[in-house]
Amino acid sequence: MKSPARVLLAGVAAAATIGALAGCSAAGGDSGDGKTELRVATFPPGADAAAYEAFAAQEKQFEKANPDIDIIGVEYEWEGPTFAVQLAGGSLPDVFTVPFTDSKTLLENDQLMDVTDEVKALGYEDSFNPIILDGVKDSDGHIFGFPRQAYAMGLHYNRDLFEQAGLDPDQPPTTWDEVREYAKKISDATGKAGYAEMAINNTGGWQLTAQTVARGGRTQTDNGDGSAESTIDNDGTKAALQFLHDLKWEDDSFGSKVDLDWGTINQEFAAGNIGMYTSGSDVYTALVRDFGMDPSIYGLAVVPTEGDDPGTLGGGDIAVISPTVDDTTKAAAVKWIDWYYMQKLLNEDAAVQDAKTLNESDQAVGTPVLPVLSRELYEQSLEWIEPYINVPRDQMKPFTDAIWDQTPVGEPKKKTQEIYALLDTVVQTVLTDENADIDALLAQAQKDAQALLDK
Template structure:
C-alpha cells in the first residue's frame, strides 16, 4: 500500500529508520556555482508538519556544511506513480526520488532508475541492511536503490476499552476468533463504541485484505513459471471475507458507518470509541498528535494467527539520467541522512527534547538493520523512550514472518477493495462469488507485470 504517504506524519525515524524523508527539484541541473554538485531530492515534509520540517531542514544544512561540494535542493512531495513517467521524460524528475516497496520492480524493468551497483559501496553500512529488503531494490545481481524504512502490520487496540469490556489488556487476541469475541464485547459497551474497524476504499481495503490473508498463511499472488497469477480464491480467502461479514452483520461489532479509510479509523481510535484495527506502530503518534489520543491508552500486538505479516516500506532510487557525480553525491546523502548509525542518538535526543514519540517497537521483520546496529538502535530507543514501551511488547514478541506486498500492488488492491466493500455494506454479499470475480480481474493486472 502507499502506506508511507498515509503515515508520513508519524515519523518513520521511530519505526525503524534514521530519518524522516528526503527532498527535491529537477534532475536536469548538471552542477551549481563554484563547482558544486546540485542534487535535487524529494520528500521534504510540508510546513504543516512543523517539527518534521525543522528537523529535515536542519539536516540539509548540517550535511551541506560537512559536504561543501554538494548543494542539496529540497522540494516537498513524494513519487507519484501517475505522473512519474511524464516527469522523467520531461526532465522534471528529481535526481534522488522516493519509492514505495511496491514500485522498484516495475521501475527497474522499464529502465527508469539508475544502476548504482558500483556506488553502494560508498554507503558504509549498506551490507548490514537486511538482505530481503536490499533485494526489493535489486534485479539480476544489480542494485538500483536503497531501503531506508520498513513497517510490519500488527493489531492496535484500546487498553481502556479492553478493561471496561472485561478483557485483559496484557493478553491481546492471538487469533481471529479471539478478535471477533473481543470486538463483540467491546461493541456491547454501547454509546457508539465500535469493536473492530476496517478499511474498504482508496486501495486500502485491498491492502488490508492482503494482510488478513497473509496472517492465515495465504497469498495474493504466486509465481507460475515466468509469470504471476492470483492465488486467493480458496478456503482461506473465503474465510477472511466470511469472518468480516459475520462481524459486521451477525455481531454488529463493526458499526454502521463503512467505506472507511485510514484517517477515519485513526480518528475513531483517538475518540476513545474504537476497540481494535490493523495497523503499524507509527499509527500511534498520529492518533496522539492529530486526534488527541494518549499513549498509555494504546497497546499493540502481532497480527492474529501468525501465518505471516504484511511488510512494506520505502527507499530511494536515482534518476537514470543522473551524471556519475550526482550518483556519488546521492550515495553520500543517503548514507548520511538515512543509514548512519552515528546519528542514532542525536536524532533520538532531538525527539525526546521536543516531546516527540520515542520508543515505538520494531520487531526484527520490521527493522532494516541486522546484528550490532539493530541492537545499538534498540538500546538507544529504550534509553530515550517517551512512551510506555511495555504496552507494545506483545507486538515485538509475536510478530510473524514478514511478507512483501504483491506485484502491481496498487492495481491489485483497487480490485480487492470491491470485495471488502461488498461484505461490509451488503448483508447478502456472497464471498465465494466475490472471490471468483476478484481473482479473474487480479489475473488481468498480474499479466501486465514484466
Template structure:
C-alpha cells in the same frame, strides 16, 4: 502500501530517523546560483511536522557541509499511484524518489530506476544490512536499487482502556482471528464502540485484505517464468472476507462507519471510538501528533493474529534513484541516501542525537519500534543509545516486540500491488455494506480484471 498510508510515520526505537511526507510541485533544476549541483530529493516533511522539519534542515546543512558543491532541494511530493508512473516515464521526478514497498520490483523490471550497489558497497557497513529488508529492493543478479527507511511489520493495534472496560486483559491481546472476533463483540456490546474496524477505501481495503489473507495462510500473487498473476480466489482470502461478513452482519461489531481509510480509522481510534484495527506500531505517532490522542497510555499493539498462516505483511518507505537522473546527480543521490537514511539507522551517535532533538518536542514519539535495518548486535546498540530519550510507554508495545519473532515477514504483492488493491476495495465494501454479497463471484470478477491488467503490463 496505499497512498494515504505514506503519512504513517514511524520514529523507531529499533531504527530512528525522521519520517518525511507531504506534497509539492516539481521545479526542475540542475545547478545552483554559484554553479553547485542541485540535488532534488523527495522526503521533506510538511510544515505541520515541526520536529521533522527541523531535523531535515539540519541533515541538509550537515550534508552540504560534508559535500561541498552539492545543494539539496527538498520536495514534499508523496507517492500517488494514479500519477506516479506517468511522471516517472516522463522524467518529471526528483533525483531521489520515495516509494512504498509495493513498487521496487516493478520499477526494477521496467528499468525505471538505477542500481546503486557499486557506490553503496563503498560504505564500510554495507554488509551489515539486514538481508530481509534489502531483498525486496534487489534484482535477480544481486544488484540493490534502494535504501529502506523505517521498515515495519503489521500487527493488531488495540485500545487497552476499552479492553479493560469489556473485561478483557490488555496484556493478553488476541492471537487468532477467532479471538479477535470474540473480543470485538465483547467491546461492542460492553462499550457501544466499534470492536474492530477494517479499512475499505483509497486502496486500503485491498491492502488490509492482503494482511488478512496472509494471516489465513494465503497468497494474492504468484510468479512463474518471470510473469506475475493475481490469485485472489484462494480459500484463505475467502475466509478473511467471511470473517468480516460475520462480524458485520451477525455480530454488529464493526461500528456504524464502514467506509474508512487509514486516517479515518486512526482519528476514530485516537478519540477512543475503536477497539482494534490492523496497523503498525508507527500509527501511535499519527494518533498522537496528527489526531491529538490524549490518552496515549491506552495505545496497545500486538503481533498480527494468525488463523492458519504464520506471516505478517511488511512494508516501509524506499528511497531510489530514477533512470532520469544523470551520472552526476545519481552519484550525489547515493551519497544523500547513505547520509540521510542508512547512517542514521546505523550510527549510535546519530541515532542518539536525533532522538535527543526530537524528544525536546512534547508532541514527538521517540522509541516506537520498527524492524531492524541492520544486524541484531547493531540494533541492540542503537536501542541503548536512544534509551535516555524514549518518551513512549514501551510496556504497551511489549506484546508486539515479544511475538514478532515468531512470524515470517511477508512483503506486499511484488508486481503492481496497487492494481490488486484497487480491484479489491469494492469487494471489501460490498461485504461490509451488502448482507447478500457473494464473496466467490466478487473475487472471481476482481481476479479476472486484475489479471487482464497485469498481462498488459508484462507484454
C-alpha cells in the same frame, strides 16, 4: 529546509496527495549561490510543527557537514492511485521513498536511478538482509535503491476504549474470534467502531492480503520462471471476508465508515473513534506526528494467526532517487540518503545523534520496526539509543515480545498494486452489501487477477 513555512511552501495545493511544488522540476540544480539544491521528501501534509523542527535541526547538521548542498524539504505521502501520475509528471522530489511492492516495477520501467556503484562504494552492501536487498535489484544484479525501513503487520488498539468496555488493555486479543468479541464489547459500551479496516486506494487489497496470510492463505504463488499464479480464492481470504461481513452486518461493531485508507483510518484512530485495526508496526510515529494521537491511548499487539501455514505480512520502503537528476544532484542525493536514512542503522554516533535530535523535538524514538539489516545490528542500535527512546514500549510489549515467533511473509511480487486495487472492490462490496456472495466475488477476483498476471 530553513523553517516549517519553507516546507509548506514547497508543497502543492491542499488537494494534492504527494507534496511537491506545482510546476517545479524534480531534477535539482544550482541554488544560485553555487550550492547544489536537493529536494528531499519529508512528511505527509498535516505533520506537526515539532516534526519540522526536528527536520530543520537534522538539515542544519547535514548542511554543516556538506556546505555545498542546499536541502529543501518537500511534503510527501505515497498513495498508489496517484503516485504514477506524480512520477510521470516529474513533480516528485529528487529523493523520495516507495514501498517494496513498487520497486521491481519501477526499476523495470527505468523509473529509478541506478545506485549500484554508490552502494558498493559506501561499503555496506553485504550488511543488508539479502532477501530485502533483492527487492531493489534487477536481473543483472544492479541496485536501484536503499532499503531503509521494514515492518510487520500489527494489531493497533485503543487502550482507553478497552477500559471503557471492561477489557484489560494489557491483555489484547490473541485470536480472530477474540478480536470479534472485543470489537462487539467496545462498540456496545462506547458507540465507537470496535474494529475498522482500510478499503480504498489499494489499502483494502493490502489489508485483505494481510488477513489472508494470517489465516494461512496466500493470494499469489511464484512459479519460479518469472510468472505467477493467482490464488486469491482460498480458505484464508474467504475467512477474512466473512470476518468483515460478520462484524459489519451481524455484530454492528464495524462502524459506519467503510471508505477508509491509510491516512483516514489513522486519523480516526488517533481521534479515539476506532477500537482496533491492522497496519504496519511502524505507524505509531505517524499517529503521533501527523495525526495528533495521545500516546497514552495506544496499544500494539501481533496480528492473530491461525490455520495450517499462517504468517505475518511484512513490508517496508526504500529510499530512491529520481532518474531525471544530473550527476551532481545524484551525488548529493546519495550523501543525503546515506546520512539521513542509513548511518543511524549502522553507526553508533549517527544513531545517537539522530535519536537525540528527534527526542529533543518530541518526535518518536524507538517505534517497533523490522531490521533491513541484521537482527543483531537492529538490537544493537536499540541499545545505542536506549536513553532517548520515548515511545511507550510497555504498551507495545504484546507485539515486541511475540513478533519474532511469527513467520514473516513478503507481499505478492507481481502486479501488486493493480491486484490490491482489484481487491479493494471485493472488500467494499462485502462492507456495503449484506448479501454479497463471497464465493462468487473471490472466483471473479482470482480470474481478474490472473488476467493481470498473464499480461
